[in-house]
Amino acid sequence: MNKQHIRWGIIGLGRIANSFAQDIPFTTNASLQAVAARDGDKADAFAQRYGATHAYDSYNALFQDPSVDAVYIATPHSLHLEQATEAMRAGKAVLCEKPITTSPSELEQLTAIAAQTDSYLMEGMWTYFLPAVQKAKQWVDTGRIGKLLHVKSDFGYPQLPYSPDKREYNATLGGGTLLEMGIYPIALARLFFGEDPINVDQQSHLAPNGVEDDTTTLFTYPGDRYANLASSFRCKLQNWTYIIGEDGYIAIPDTWRANRCLLYELDTLVDEFDDKRESLGFHYEVEAVSQDILEGKKTSKIVPHSTSMAFQLQIEQLRKMAGSLQPCSAAL
Structure with a gap:
């Protein structure tokens, strides 16, 4: 990629998205380009607070924005599969907040789509980068x-x-x-x-x-x-x-x-x-992921897909042992 920094878009503008946006200025290779929320007023306020160039009331509008290189997904877990898929199919690199999916089968689908679209995909286990x-x-x-x-x-x-x-x-x-x-x-x-x-x-x-x-x-x-x-x-x-x-x-x-x-x-x-x-500490992850993307990598050596799958398999096993309800999400 012939550029010096990655222009980020953020969807799902809750607490952790605020932390993520607040730390972008501490990086040397990233900037906040666009944000999106279901509530357009919320998106406008978030963009103004953190200096984003564009604010959208539609996630798809952000995915289709040609000025966005990478998308940080900070929505509820059950939406990650659908939204990360849409972002990658729109040509965006994806950093998806943990847990990246709600089951191993969803993660298999998502990594397959990353391979099909030749997209960068990483689970946002920011603690590993501290x-x-x-x-x-x-x-x-x-x-x-x-x-x-x-x-x-x-x-x-x-x-x-x-x-x-x-x-x-x-x-x-x-x-x-x-x-x-x-x-x-x-x-x-x-x-x-x-x-x-x-x-x-x-x-x-x-x-x-x-x-x-x-x-x-x-x-x-x-x-x-x-x-x-x-x-x-x-x-x-x-x-x-x-x-x-x-x-x-x-x-x-x-x-x-x-x-x-x-x-x-x-x-x-x-x-x-x-x-x-x-x-806050998020900038270590943002910097590393941005550098991966700039170097044309498709996965992270710090949080590879195999590590995310290990998390998913262990959580699934523990949920079954607990007898807790399984999450509801539609397969694509």
């Missing part, structure tokens, strides 16, 4: 904690009062804590162990409409190694990750948005890292 998380991975890979034995990770915020119509609980929108929050701990276990567990145990609590609202999971890996993961709509969890080895452990505070990590030997802090950023 320098603190990458530093923790480097410490593990270079033997700073010895043999890896345990990963403990959780993510939970109260989503109360309960309502079956609230997006987080709405079964037709892919509601439930595993797709909404549990994907973060699952992703951290995948990042550090780098393989599938050989055994899975789980305890879950279901909301009145049948979607899971609290889960605790134990993954067992070869060599008697374990990941203890949790997610919740019922309470605030610590939201930290601990990577524990024979010789020490790493703590990552507020892992999903981490700006620092801490290395311990027993109770002694021996090393620490702080990225000292001024942004």
Whole structure:
């Protein structure tokens, strides 16, 4: 691609889209070109707030805008398959917020369409791009904690009062804590162990409409190694990750948005890292994806399609074990 930066469009202008747009100015290779919402007034206000050139009251209008190179999809999970498909068929690169789809079969369809249209497609697991998380991975890979034995990770915020119509609980929108929050701990276990567990145990609590609202999971890996993961709509969890080895452990505070990590030997802090950023942290992902697109790549080496499929397969397994309702979305 013979250009210096990627012009982004955003659809679905909620909280996370605001964070994404707010961080684009911290990049060196991206700009915000267009935004779209069902409500034209909302799109106009968002565009004015973040300096987008165009605002649309139709997602398709944004997909057809020739000045847009890439689309960030920040709508509910159940809409991702349809909207990412439309964007790629319109010739756009796609960064789709996690979870990229609500089932493995949907992801198979989406990656097939990416191949058919020769399009860039990546799931927006922004946590993988944070320098603190990458530093923790480097410490593990270079033997700073010895043999890896345990990963403990959780993510939970109260989503109360309960309502079956609230997006987080709405079964037709892919509601439930595993797709909404549990994907973060699952992703951290995948990042550090780098393989599938050989055994899975789980305890879950279901909301009145049948979607899971609290889960605790134990993954067992070869060599008697374990990941203890949790997610919740019922309470605030610590939201930290601990990577524990024979010789020490790493703590990552507020892992999903981490700006620092801490290395311990027993109770002694021996090393620490702080990225000292001024942004929210989304710009690391935006910069990396924009560079991929500029270089003509079709997938990310940080979040390849195989990693997204691993998330989907594990979440599907856990939802079946919990007995929670399956999300409703139409196959294309």
